[in-house]
Amino acid sequence: MSVIILEQVLNGLLVGSYYIVLSLGLSLIFSLGGVVNLAHGAFYALGAYFAYEVQRRLGFGAAVVLGPAGVALVGVAIERLFLRRLYREDPMLGLLFTFGLAMTAEQTLRMIWGASGLPFPIPESLRGQLLIGDFIYSYYRLTVLAVVMAAIAACWLLLTRTAFGMIVRAGTRDPEMVRAMGVSLKPALTGVFALGVGLAGLAGAMSAPLAGVQPAMGSEILTAAFVVVVIGGLGSFWGVVVAGLLVGVVRGVTVAFYPPAAEASMYILMVLVLLFRPRGLMGEKFEKFE
Amino acid sequence: MIYRKERLSLRGRRAALKTIGAGVAALGFPAILRAQGADTIKLGHLTPRTGFLGQLGDYGFKAASMAVDEINAAGGLLGRKIELIAEDSVNPQVAVTKAQKLAEREHVLALIGEINSASGLAIAEQALRYKIPFFNTGCNSDALRGKNCNRYMFHVEGCNTMYTKTIGTWQKAENKIRGAKWYMLTADYAFGHDLFRVSSKFLKDNGGELINNDMVPTNTADYSAYILKIRQAKPDFVYINLAGVDQTTFLKQYKEYNLPYPLAGGVMDTIPFWAAGIDSISGHWQSLWYHMLNVPAAQEFTKRFIAKNGYPPDNQAWGDYVGVRIVAQAIADTKSTDAPKLIEYLEKGATFDILKARQGSFRAWDHQLLQEMYVVKVRDKATMKDKWDIFEIVRPVPAPNESLELIQPTKEENACVMT
Numbered sequence: 001m002s003v004i005i006l007e008q009v010l011n012g013l014l015v016g017s018y019y020i021v022l023s024l025g026l027s028l029i030f031s032l033g034g035v036v037n038l039a040h041g042a043f044y045a046l047g048a049y050f051a052y053e054v055q056r057r058l059g060f061g062a063a064v065v066l067g068p069a070g071v072a073l074v075g076v077a078i079e080r081l082f083l084r085r086l087y088r089e090d091p092m093l094g095l096l097f098t099f100g101l102a103m104t105a106e107q108t109l110r111m112i113w114g115a116s117g118l119p120f121p122i123p124e125s126l127r128g129q130l131l132i133g134d135f136i137y138s139y140y141r142l143t144v145l146a147v148v149m150a151a152i153a154a155c156w157l158l159l160t161r162t163a164f165g166m167i168v169r170a171g172t173r174d175p176e177m178v179r180a181m182g183v184s185l186k187p188a189l190t191g192v193f194a195l196g197v198g199l200a201g202l203a204g205a206m207s208a209p210l211a212g213v214q215p216a217m218g219s220e221i222l223t224a225a226f227v228v229v230v231i232g233g234l235g236s237f238w239g240v241v242v243a244g245l246l247v248g249v250v251r252g253v254t255v256a257f258y259p260p261a262a263e264a265s266m267y268i269l270m271v272l273v274l275l276f277r278p279r280g281l282m283g284e285k286f287e288k289f290e
Numbered sequence: 291m292i293y294r295k296e297r298l299s300l301r302g303r304r305a306a307l308k309t310i311g312a313g314v315a316a317l318g319f320p321a322i323l324r325a326q327g328a329d330t331i332k333l334g335h336l337t338p339r340t341g342f343l344g345q346l347g348d349y350g351f352k353a354a355s356m357a358v359d360e361i362n363a364a365g366g367l368l369g370r371k372i373e374l375i376a377e378d379s380v381n382p383q384v385a386v387t388k389a390q391k392l393a394e395r396e397h398v399l400a401l402i403g404e405i406n407s408a409s410g411l412a413i414a415e416q417a418l419r420y421k422i423p424f425f426n427t428g429c430n431s432d433a434l435r436g437k438n439c440n441r442y443m444f445h446v447e448g449c450n451t452m453y454t455k456t457i458g459t460w461q462k463a464e465n466k467i468r469g470a471k472w473y474m475l476t477a478d479y480a481f482g483h484d485l486f487r488v489s490s491k492f493l494k495d496n497g498g499e500l501i502n503n504d505m506v507p508t509n510t511a512d513y514s515a516y517i518l519k520i521r522q523a524k525p526d527f528v529y530i531n532l533a534g535v536d537q538t539t540f541l542k543q544y545k546e547y548n549l550p551y552p553l554a555g556g557v558m559d560t561i562p563f564w565a566a567g568i569d570s571i572s573g574h575w576q577s578l579w580y581h582m583l584n585v586p587a588a589q590e591f592t593k594r595f596i597a598k599n600g601y602p603p604d605n606q607a608w609g610d611y612v613g614v615r616i617v618a619q620a621i622a623d624t625k626s627t628d629a630p631k632l633i634e635y636l637e638k639g640a641t642f643d644i645l646k647a648r649q650g651s652f653r654a655w656d657h658q659l660l661q662e663m664y665v666v667k668v669r670d671k672a673t674m675k676d677k678w679d680i681f682e683i684v685r686p687v688p689a690p691n692e693s694l695e696l697i698q699p700t701k702e703e704n705a706c707v708m709t
Contacts (some may be wrong), residue, residue, distance in 0.1 A: 004522055011514055018512075116345045117535065119567030122546060129548055136521060138546045141514070210546070211511040211539050212566070216342075220509050255515035259504040260478055262515070 007135055008252035014141055016248025017148040021203040022221060023228035023240050024155065025196030031172045031235040032185075032192045033087055035094040040200050040225055041218030042105035047071045047201025048208040048217060049109060052118055060123035064147065064205050071201030072194040079193040087189065102218065109215040117214040144206050151202060152241065155195070159237065168192055172235060200225075227266050231273050233283025242281055330373040331366075331627060333358070333617060334392035336385065336413060337403035337428065337610070339378035342534065346405055346561055346606045350427060351376055352599055353607035354402060357614035360594075367621050374614075385409035386416060393420035399627050400425060402613040405606070407431035407481070417442040418709070421629050423636075425617060427609035430557065431484060435656045436704035442629070444636060444657045446613045448578050450488050451704065453557050455697040456576040456663040456687045458492045461554070466527055468497040473525035473551075475516060475540065477532045478505040485531040485556040493529075501525055508536060513543045521549055530555040538566040545572050558666075560604040560680075568671050568680055577664045579608040579645065580681055588645040602678050612644050647686065653698065656706040660694040662686040 026040045051067030058066070078101070086094045126140045159165035167188045170178045178185055204217070211217070228247055232239030247266045254265040261268075273281060335354045337347040358374045366372060375396050379385035385404070392398045393416060401417060404410045405428035417424035418440045426434065427446045435449050448456075461467050472493055476486040482505075490500055502523055504516055520528055528551050532540055537555065544553060553573035560580065563571055581592045581602040591611065595603040603611070619642060620632045637654045644650040650661040666681035674680070688696040 004519070007518055007522070008515055011518055015512055015514060114345075115340075116561065117538065117565040119565060119570065121567055121569035127546075136518070136547060140546060207511070210543060212535065212542065214535065220511065252515045255504070256519065259506060259516070262510070263507040 003134065004256055005253060008256045009249050010135065012249030012252030013245055014137070014145055014248070015252065016245035017145050018203065018207065018244075019224065019228050019247050020241050020244035021148050021151060021199055021206075023225045023232070023244060024152070024237075025199035026225050027229045027232070027235065027237070027240045028155075028192050028199075029196040030229070032168055033083070033094075033189055034091060035083060035086065035098065036091070037196070038095060038098040038222070039101040039105060040098075040197070041220070041222035042102045043071050043075065043197040043200040043218075044204040044207075044221055045109060045213075045215065045218035046074065046105065047204030048120075048213045049113060049118075049204075050201065051205035051208055052113075052120055052213050055120070055123075060126070060209075064202070067205040068198045068201035071204075072198035075194045075197035076190055079190050083193065084186070084189070102222075106215050106218060113213075113215070115215060117212045120208045120213050122209040140209065147202070147206060151199065155199075156237065158195075164188065164191060224266065227270050230280055231266075231270050233277075233280025235284050236280070236282040239280055239282030330371045331368070331621065332373045332375055332396055332398045333614065334389075334396065334398035334401045334422075335374050335376040335403050335610070336379045336388055336392065336401055338380050338405055338409070341380045343405045344380075346428065346559060346604075347378075347403075349561065349604050349607040350403060350405070350610035353595065353603055353609075353611035354614050356595065356598060357611045357618070361614075361618050367618055368625060368627070372618070379404060379406075379409050379413070382406070382408045382412045386412045389413045389416035390420075393422055398422065399621075399629075400617045400632075402617065403427055403610060404429055407434060410434055411438055414438065414440055414443040423617075423629055423632055425613040427613045428606055431481070432488065432699060432704050433484070435658050435699070436706050439656055439706035439708060441633060441657075441708045444616075444652055444659070446609050446616065446659050448661070448663060449658065449699065449704075450485050450556065451699040452658075452663060452697045453576050453578075454485070454488045454492050457554050457556075457574065457665060458489075458496070459687045459697065460574070460665040460685065461527075462496055466552070467493065470498050470526040471501045471524075472498055472527045472529055473501055473520050473523050474503040475506050475528075475530045475532060476503055477536055478507050481533060482506075482531045489529060489531060489556050506532065506536065510536060511539065513540050514547075516540075517544060517547050517549065520551065521547070525551055527551060528553045531557075533557055533559075534562060538562045538570065541566060541572065542570040545570055559606065561606070563680055564604070564678060568669065568674060568677075571668050571680065574665060574667050574684065575681070576687075577666045577681065577683075578605045580605070580664060580666060580683060582679060582681065583646065583664070583683065585645065585647050587643055591645050608645060612642070612650075616642050616644075647690070648694070653695075655701070655708075656699075656704070658698060660698065662688060662694065663697060 026037055029035055029037050047067050050070040051063040054066045055063035086097055122140045126143050128139045130137045130139060159168060167183055171185045171188055175185055228243045229240060232243030250265050250269050251262055255262045337350050338344055339347045355374060358372050362371050377388040379388055401422055401424040404413055404426055407429040410426050410429035411434060413424055424443045425446055426443060429447055430450050432449045432451055435445055476482045493500055530540060558575040558577055592602055620635050621627060624631045624635045636652050639651050641649040641651045644661055646662055648662050650659050653660055664686050665684040667684050669680055669682050688694055
């Protein structure tokens with residue numbers, strides 16, 4: 001029995017890494033711009049569709065890079081044209097805008113690529129399984145884990161070791177003061193939005209060979225992404241990382257004991273966390289939201 | 291075929307035509323105008339064309355239209371043309387409204403179509419109310435043939451029990467049931483529960499052992515946790531009562547882990563399997579109809595469908611095509627458009643060419659079309675002719691020398707009292 005639980009815990013960590021990429025972008029965009037991006041799932045789906053097109057022509061390696069990059073570009077356009085006007089307005093406007101965007105995006109995907117799923121096999125070179133003792137891992141999922149760890153590390157370095165990161169962190173804490181120092185937040189806001197939706201696109205591209213590509217895929221994962229952000233605590237980088245892993249593990253262990261509650265498990269976890277820590281596990285205090 | 295969705299404007303025109311026709315007739319120039327459109331035989335096609343079943347419905351609609359076109363090209367029925375009035379029944383509520391509209395305003399002679407069992411039930415109630423025969427071409431629920439059966443509903447589609455017994459009969463013949471340990475995954479909603487009830491009963495009745503069944507929430511994106519459990523349980527056979535996206539996602543990930551335990555499942559539609567692609571699917575499945583079936587009539591139908599649409603027909607296209615053909619034959623043979631006469635003809639065991647090796651006929655007590663089904667095996671990629679060529683046909687079930695009743699639910703299993 002303990003072997004089964006250990007196996008589910010290890011697998012849960014792997015699944016959790018996928019939740020991290022899914023949610024990290026959502027958390028970043030909210031922290032700096034104050035916009036709850038309800039279109040996050042749409043960018044996730046877009047990432048999968050872009051990856052599908054690139055993969056057919058240039059292979060999977062290119063798809064994982066160019067797919068999310070394409071999504072980031074779309075993100076830049078949307079931020080420049082629309083979202084930029086909404087940062088200082090009632091948060092309700094941002095909510096409505098991104099909600100509408102999500103619906104429009106889903107229908108657009110349906111119009112261009114059709115309502116049914118598209119075939120997206122696991123690339124030939126990443127098929128197969130790795131056996132460690134009695135534990136089994138698929139090469140593809142291990143690759144996903146490696147990409148996720150690289151993405152997390154890159155984001156962390158970007159936010160802590162660069163001038164861009166410094167502005168973002170300062171802007172997150174106290175945008176007024178940043179402006180008072182003569183630093184414009186606009187490029188940083190664009191950059192963070194592009195980074196955030198790019199991460200969603202990355203999650204979409206990597207999940208495509210596992211869960212398929214279809215227009216509704218975005219709306220299906222949106223709630224999970226929100227739950228992870230809420231558990232981790234708004235505005236906390238490592239909070240999202242810890243929460244993602246936790247959700248993966250809790251889900252795996254629930255499947256081992258009581259599968260019907262598998263999807264409900266993350267909500268139960270969220271309720272428990274919020275009962276004891278209303279700010280989320282590592283949520284910080286924000287003056288601008290108080 | 292005359293296809294109308296915007297019927298109001300045309301309705302006015304038809305009424306005008308009728309009036310003119312009557313006037314002309316009175317003047318002594320009869321029949322000419324009437325034969326051109328005022329007096330068509332109207333069939334209602336009602337199936338989901340949008341939403342998650344929309345793609346299947348679209349195949350069904352294309353095939354039904356093709357059948358109508360062919361019949362009209364060959365001179366129509368009883369000297370009249372057929373008109374297909376098609377509507378989108380996106381959910382049960384809409385299905386009721388559309389069925390009423392087709393009955394009251396269009397006075398259709400028969401309703402054909404549907405995929406969603408809940409919508410099918412709703413349409414059946416309207417069919418009974420308006421006394422119009424309804425040919426179900428896509429709903430699998432056993433209850434529609436049992437508890438909810440009625441005199442005006444006929445089933446071209448196979449029911450859950452037929453799907454289960456088809457694959458089950460083959461498994462029994464291959465000695466995969468007696469004494470074998472099975473692991474099941476079941477979709478956690480009405481459809482899955484119904485299928486689980488039927489498949490676990492078949493397993494137990496034939497001496498197999500169910501070592502575990504996991505109820506899986508719908509829209510699960512990651513099955514790795516379940517696959518690890520299956521791996522620890524070391525079953526002899528894995529059987530999934532899942533459908534649609536859930537089914538193909540599981541198949542994909544099951545193949546990813548390459549477990550040695552053979553796989554089968556309770557239901558199969560070709561379209562999601564095509565969408566998943568050959569690299570993502572495996573196992574033995576049951577098929578109501580497959581376009582590579584080596585029967586001349588099936589090959590002819592496939593050829594005509596490809597010529598028209600550019601891709602081969604699936605099992606849903608088969609259902610709607612055969613549905614229209616059955617109605618047409620009933621009208622031609624009885625020389626009548628009278629519902630009681632048509633029902634009597636169908637109940638008396640009339641046989642139909644249903645594009646399979648054996649002819650089909652309706653069972654009088656529950657109106658299920660008696661027909662053969664097929665066990666198919668996912669093809670080796672190297673032997674594929676094109677991207678639609680994903681299955682090898684293993685065998686028909688029942689075998690050519692066996693009764694077609696073999697895969698049907700018995701009266702005890704699915705009692706039906708016609709109202």
